[in-house]
Amino acid sequence: MNYFPLLMNIDFKKVVIVGGGHVARQKVEALLPTKAQLIVVSPKITETLQRYVHEGFVTWRNKEFEPADLDDASLIFAVTDDEEVNNAVEEAAQHWQLLSRADAKGRVDFINPAVVRRGEFVVTVSTSGASPGLTRKMKAELEEQFGEPYAEYVFFLKQARKQILRLFSGEKKKQLLADLLEPQVLQWIEQGEKEKCNAWLQQKIGEQQ
Ligand SMILES: C[C@@]1(CC(=O)O)C2=NC(=C\c3[nH]c(c(CCC(=O)O)c3CC(=O)O)Cc3[nH]c(c(CC(=O)O)c3CCC(=O)O)/C=C3\N/C(=C\2)[C@@H](CCC(=O)O)[C@]3(C)CC(=O)O)/[C@H]1CCC(=O)O
Numbered sequence: 001m002n003y004f005p006l007l008m009n010i011d012f013k014k015v016v017i018v019g020g021g022h023v024a025r026q027k028v029e030a031l032l033p034t035k036a037q038l039i040v041v042s043p044k045i046t047e048t049l050q051r052y053v054h055e056g057f058v059t060w061r062n063k064e065f066e067p068a069d070l071d072d073a074s075l076i077f078a079v080t081d082d083e084e085v086n087n088a089v090e091e092a093a094q095h096w097q098l099l100s101r102a103d104a105k106g107r108v109d110f111i112n113p114a115v116v117r118r119g120e121f122v123v124t125v126s127t128s129g130a131s132p133g134l135t136r137k138m139k140a141e142l143e144e145q146f147g148e149p150y151a152e153y154v155f156f157l158k159q160a161r162k163q164i165l166r167l168f169s170g171e172k173k174k175q176l177l178a179d180l181l182e183p184q185v186l187q188w189i190e191q192g193e194k195e196k197c198n199a200w201l202q203q204k205i206g207e208q209q
């Protein structure tokens with residue numbers, strides 16, 4: 001299957017997760033960094049999910065699934081351990097609502113990649129459902145490769161790029177944007193020497209003015 005990868009803005013949209021087990025927790029945790037409205041429908045939920053409910057991140061409907069639970073949902077996760085229930089969720093989902101089934105059966109509008117987040121730097125990995133175990137293993141490797149400093153690094157690149165776009169156009173702009181990616185900049189961030197990045201940037205800008 002050739003899935004189409006994209007990064008969606010789901011802030012303030014309603015997301016309904018049917019099921020409250022280990023897989024529901026994984027999906028909720030992937031959704032927590034967004035500002036989506038998260039609703040879990042299940043007669044039982046894990047302790048971690050209960051904590052998210054107490055902290056106000058998730059609304060829990062403590063009951064078995066009914067079609068009306070899907071009203072106004074943009075995204076739907078059918079993640080129960082009961083194929084019949086997942087089928088019922090699929091049947092109740094409107095064509096415009098995007099459905100993900102954790103059992104990968106029937107209609108699956110989207111699947112979930114593993115995600116490594118470092119601020120605005122996001123790496124996702126998928127095997128298109130072929131081997132979720134390999135996906136998870138690759139995630140661990142990517143976490144090693146792209147450590148926490150990437151958040152600050154990409155934040156610096158964002159601010160620097162904004163400044164360059166404000167001041168330059170044409171070849172000068174192109175050259176400066178390319179210079180920004182010099183490995184030295186990342187090394188300074190990794191060594192906690194952000195001020196060197198700023199000084200370097202102002203010097204580069206000065207040379208082009
Ligand atoms: C990446 C991740 C994201 C997430 O869940 O959000 C995710 N699975 C993760 C882990 C994981 N899942 C499974 C294992 C056990 C090892 C194994 O079975 O290999 C492990 C490993 C573990 O948990 O350690 C079992 C499993 N998974 C699916 C089935 C059903 C089937 O294939 O039939 C079964 C068999 C169930 C059974 O035995 O009955 C189906 C799907 N799992 C997907 C995503 C989608 C495709 C991903 C891709 O593109 O590769 C897809 C198609 C649908 C979906 O859920 O979107 C998350 C990593 C979380 C993280 O670490 O961040």
Ligand SMILES: NC(=O)c1ccc[n+]([C@@H]2O[C@H](COP(=O)([O-])OP(=O)(O)OC[C@H]3O[C@@H](n4cnc5c(N)ncnc54)[C@H](O)[C@@H]3O)[C@@H](O)[C@H]2O)c1
Binds near residue numbers: 020022044045103
């Ligand atoms: N996609 C993945 O990453 C992945 C990984 C492992 C398993 N799976 C699949 O996901 C399914 C769920 O796995 P799990 O480990 O979370 O199972 P689990 O047994 O921990 O949780 C199942 C949940 O479904 C809820 N449920 C059952 N009937 C319901 C109903 N009528 N209405 C609402 N909720 C109901 C239960 O209360 C429970 O919270 C598995 O059966 C398997 O098919 C997917």
